[in-house]
Amino acid sequence: xxxxxxxxxxxxxxxxxxxxxxxxxxxxxxxxxxxxxxxxxxxxxxxxxxxxxxxxxxxxxxxxxxxxxxxxxxxxxxxxxxxxxxxxxxxxxxxxxxxxxxxxxxxxxxxxxxxxxxxxxxxxxxxx
Numbered sequence: 001x002x003x004x005x006x007x008x009x010x011x012x013x014x015x016x017x018x019x020x021x022x023x024x025x026x027x028x029x030x031x032x033x034x035x036x037x038x039x040x041x042x043x044x045x046x047x048x049x050x051x052x053x054x055x056x057x058x059x060x061x062x063x064x065x066x067x068x069x070x071x072x073x074x075x076x077x078x079x080x081x082x083x084x085x086x087x088x089x090x091x092x093x094x095x096x097x098x099x100x101x102x103x104x105x106x107x108x109x110x111x112x113x114x115x116x117x118x119x120x121x122x123x124x125x126x127x128x
Contacts, residue, residue, distance in 0.1 A: 020096035023069040030065045035057050055127050070094070072105025077123045082107050084119050 036051035066072060070093040078085045084107060088100040109122040 016092070016094045016096040019094050020071075020092040020098065023071055023092055024090065024098075027069040027071055029066050030068075032061050034061050039113055041121065053128060055124050058128060075123075075127050076102075078124070079107075084122040086123055090128075 034057055036053050036054045037057055063071070072091045072093075074089045074091070076085075076087040076089060076099075083104045085102045085104050087102040088121040090098045090100070103126045105126050107115060107118040108125070109115070109118050113121060
């Protein structure tokens, strides 16, 4: 009986992963390019140092596509001393979950950020 239950569970897991991968590939094919509306200003020269895509803009473009394919993205955010870690987690409504690698980022102390703001900035960067 245990062997039969194990086989059934294996088959179900493979079907979930197959359905997840099919949805993920379909969603990836629909993903748009996202503009860079964020600016990093050099405080000394007041010039735009670089531009980046804001997390809110990314999610506004990506969420409807993920929803259409029964996918959702979340992030595990943690910190240790002077590092923030961000790990993407992509889930399917069938229960299958794929975790990406953890990205360790130093707390951003540029400008006049306090450590809480710096941790938030690093987490936002990791999510983008």
